[in-house]
Amino acid sequence: MADKDMYYNKAKQQGYRARSAYKLQQLDETTGLLGEGNTVVDLGAAPGGWMQVAAERVGPGGTVVGVDRQSIDDLDDPDATVETVRGDITEERTIELIRETLGVEGEKTPVDTLISDMAPNMSGEYDLDHARSVHLARQAFELATDLLDAGGDLAVKVFDGRDLDTLEAEIGREFEYVRQLRPDASRDSSSELYLVAKNRLTGPVRPGDELTVEIEGVGDEGDGIAKIEGFTLFVPGTSEGETVDIVVDDVKPRFGFAEPIEQ
Numbered sequence: 001m002a003d004k005d006m007y008y009n010k011a012k013q014q015g016y017r018a019r020s021a022y023k024l025q026q027l028d029e030t031t032g033l034l035g036e037g038n039t040v041v042d043l044g045a046a047p048g049g050w051m052q053v054a055a056e057r058v059g060p061g062g063t064v065v066g067v068d069r070q071s072i073d074d075l076d077d078p079d080a081t082v083e084t085v086r087g088d089i090t091e092e093r094t095i096e097l098i099r100e101t102l103g104v105e106g107e108k109t110p111v112d113t114l115i116s117d118m119a120p121n122m123s124g125e126y127d128l129d130h131a132r133s134v135h136l137a138r139q140a141f142e143l144a145t146d147l148l149d150a151g152g153d154l155a156v157k158v159f160d161g162r163d164l165d166t167l168e169a170e171i172g173r174e175f176e177y178v179r180q181l182r183p184d185a186s187r188d189s190s191s192e193l194y195l196v197a198k199n200r201l202t203g204p205v206r207p208g209d210e211l212t213v214e215i216e217g218v219g220d221e222g223d224g225i226a227k228i229e230g231f232t233l234f235v236p237g238t239s240e241g242e243t244v245d246i247v248v249d250d251v252k253p254r255f256g257f258a259e260p261i262e263q
Contacts, residue, residue: 007185011049018049020117022185023194024155025053030181031196033153037061039110041098041147043089043140044118044157046070054115055080065101067094089139095146102147111147116140116156119192130161130191137195141171144200151253152200160191171197173206176252199253203231209248210261215240226258233258 007019016022028034034057042050045066054064055078062080066072072084083101087094102110118140120132137156144154154175158164164180172178176199186192205211205228213226215238224238226246232255238244246258 016049016052017047019185021049021053023117023183024050024115026183026185027155027181027194027196028053028057031153031155031179031198033113033115033155033196034058035112038112039063039102040065040113040115041102041111041143042066043114043116043143044068044136045084046072048072048075050115050117051075051082052078055082063102065098067098089143095143098143098147111149111152113153113155114140114144114148115154119157126159126191127161130159131163133157133159133192134161134163134167137167138170141167141174144197145174148200150200150202154195154197154200156195157192158195160193168195171195175200201251201253203251203254203256204229205231205233205248205251205256207248207251210245211248212243212245213258215242215244231256235260 007022011019011021034054036059038058040054040058042054042064045051046068051064051066052075055075058080060079064080064082065085067085067089069088071086075082085097085101087097118136120129120136122129137158140156168178175197178195178197180193181196182193215224215226217225217240219225219234223234223236226233226235235246235258237260245261247261248256248258250257
C-alpha cells in the first residue's frame with residue numbers, strides 16, 4: 001500500500017493523470033522507447049497519463065496519438081503534437097481512423113513506437129484474465145506490425161501466465177529482440193509485466209532461413225552482398241558473380257548477415 005500511495009500522491013503533485021505515468025517513464029529509461037521527434041501511438045490511452053509522458057519525451061517535433069474506447073480530455077499545453085482517436089482497436093474503422101490521423105498513405109509507415117497499457121475488465125478468475133490480456137497484447141502487436149517503421153519499438157502490457165512464452169516468441173520473430181520488464185511503479189501484488197520489443201524487422205528474411213542467392217557486389221569489409229527483395233544480406237567468404245546457398249544467421253532492421261552452406 002505504501003508504494004501505491006507514493007506513486008498516486010506523486011502523480012497528483014506532478015500533474016499526471018494516472019500513477020501509471022511512472023511505469024512508462026521507467027520503461028523508457030530502461031529501454032529508450034521515446035526519442036525526440038518520434039511518432040508514438042498509445043493504445044488504451046485514457047485518461048492520458050502515458051500520453052503526457054510520451055509528449056514530454058518526444059518533444060516539439062514529435063507526435064503522440066492516443067487511442068481508447070473512452071473519450072480523452074485534451075492535454076494542457078502538451079510538449080508535442082497530440083491527437084486522440086476514440087474507438088475499439090478490434091474494429092477496422094478504428095484502425096482506419098488511426099491511419100488517417102497519422103496521415104499514412106500507401107506503404108508509408110511513420111510510427112516509431114507503439115505502446116499499449118490496455119488491460120481487460122477483470123473477472124477475478126486468473127486464467128481468464130491472463131488469456132484476455134494476451135488477446136489484447138496480441139492485437140496491439142498485430143497493429144504494430146502494420147504501422148511501425150523499420151527499427152520501430154513496441155511495449156505491451158500482459159498478465160503473467162501460461163501463454164506468455166508463446167506470445168513473447170511470436171513478437172520476437174518480428175523484432176531484433178524482446179524482453180520482459182516489471183516497472184517499480186507496478187503494484188507489488190500485480191501480475192502485470194511489459195513485453196518490450198526493439199527494432200522492428202521489416203525485411204523478407206529471418207534467422208534460420210536457407211536460400212540460394214547471387215552475390216551482386218562486395219562491401220567495404222570484404223563481405224559479399226546479396227539482395228533479397230531489395231534487402232541487403234552480407235555473406236562473408238563470397239565473391240561478386242557467385243551463386244551460393246546460404247543460411248541467414250542474424251537480421252537487423254535494414255540489413256542482415258548470412259553464412260554459406262558447406263556442401
